[in-house]
Amino acid sequence: MKRLLELCVVGLVLVGCGEDAGLVAARQRVEAAQAALREEEARGQDQATEVERLKARLREAESARAQEERELEGLRKRLVASWRGDAKTLKAHQEEAEVPTALRPLLEEAQKAMGGAALEQRFSQGLARKNLALTTAALKEWSSRDGVTPAPEETAEAPAAEEPEEEACTRVSGDFGCTVLPLGGSGDSVTQLCRLAGAGQPWVVRSEHGRLVRLPLVPGSAAHYGVARTLGPDVWVLRATDAGASAPGTLEVYEVSGAQAVRRHSRPLVRKGKPASLVEADLDADGLTETLMVGADEVEAIHREGLTGGVSLWSEYDVCPKLTGRSEPGLEPARAACTAWSKASQPAGTGAK
Structure with a gap:
């Protein structure tokens, strides 16, 4: 009987050990699956980040292309204005100047795209179409360019009494x-x-x-x-x-x-009693240089957005970060001014130790 009890105890122990081993194996499989899932999630996050980066680059490329198209349109307008938007005048100019054959298609393309927008052509179109609004707008723009103000239309009203000469105008003497x-x-x-x-x-x-x-x-x-x-x-x-x-x-x-x-x-051009120096540098790598006004601890820059964009004034908050990593000798005064400005703009007690 005692022998039988011992065998039962040994059997129960062996069964328990088997169950523990199965649980351990199952737990290991779950942990492995969870680790694999985390890796997949990390890869998915990396891929999503890359997609967003590519989208941002695409938006930048589209914005740059739109800016270039606007600049190209402005250049075409100015170019076409030189021959008044007239195809015959363009042809005569090309023959007189002996324009290279390779350049002629570009000029003709500009004429085709912008020739009708030239002021003289809009005026002619207004007359040909008997379009008073178009003709008037062209005349108004033309007169403003020439510095001439068109005389008002005469009316049938009785003329006003003439003012005394001393009240009608003010004479200015001088050279x-x-x-x-x-x-x-x-x-x-x-x-x-x-x-x-x-x-x-x-x-x-x-x-x-x-x-x-x-x-x-x-x-x-x-x-x-x-x-x-x-x-x-x-x-x-x-x-x-x-x-x-x-x-x-x-x-x-x-x-x-x-x-x-x-x-x-x-x-x-005087900063803290001393003349400011002028430095030209392309701070934003757009092909156009900014004009920097550099004082002892002041740096400002005149910036234009492209060839046809607006003009803005950059402060130290705009200029100094763009000078980081620049080593051109001509920018040494500007970098020194940025360093002095950075130290002066720090709150008291927060300087470098």
């Missing part, structure tokens, strides 16, 4: 003078900055495709202007100084808007 303002480069002797002494506001006189155009500087309150650089035919960076002033003055950005050149930005 009229012009100085060269080479917006087209060092060889540009056509563009002039003109002013009537005593009248205050100056204006720029230049040639646009053979047409003489007058563009008032608004506000144009400085006594003297010089060209610092141009950001395109209609965006100018000028140095402005007052009469008799020995200080560098200000750097002003003017943009042609309609029949006038409007000041968009004005920044002093």
Whole structure:
């Protein structure tokens, strides 16, 4: 009997051991399956991240393409304007200038795409179609470009009583003078900055495709202007100084808007009692250089979005991060100013240890 009990106990122990071994094996299989699932989820997350990255690159590419198309359209418009949108004039110009055969299809493509948009062609179309609205719009734009205001239509009303001469107009006495303002480069002797002494506001006189155009500087309150650089035919960076002033003055950005050149930005060229230095560098790798105004602990930059975009003023928060990793010798003053600005902008007690 005792022997039988011992055999039963041994059997129960063996059965229990077998069950434990099965549970262990099952648990190992579950853990292996869970590990495989986690790996698949990680791979899926990596793939989703890569998809989002590719989508972002695609959006950037589409945005860049749209910007290039807009710039190309602007260039085509200016190019077509040089031959007034007339196909015959284009052909005559090509023969006179002996344009290479490889370039002719590009010019003809520009004529085909933008020829009808030329001001002269829109005026002709308005006359041919007897379209008063189109003709009037073309005349208005034409007169604004030429600096001419069309006379109002005559009416049958009785003429108003003439005002005394002293009330009808104000005479301004003074000398009229012009100085060269080479917006087209060092060889540009056509563009002039003109002013009537005593009248205050100056204006720029230049040639646009053979047409003489007058563009008032608004506000144009400085006594003297010089060209610092141009950001395109209609965006100018000028140095402005007052009469008799020995200080560098200000750097002003003017943009042609309609029949006038409007000041968009004005920044002093003296920073903390010392003249600021001007540095040109392409900070955003778009092929166009920015103009940096560098002081001891100040850095600002004049930036334009592409060849036809708007002009903005970048502060240290925009400029300094873009100088990180740049090692050009000409940028050393700007990097030093960024370092000084960073230290000065840190709260008290948080400086580097």
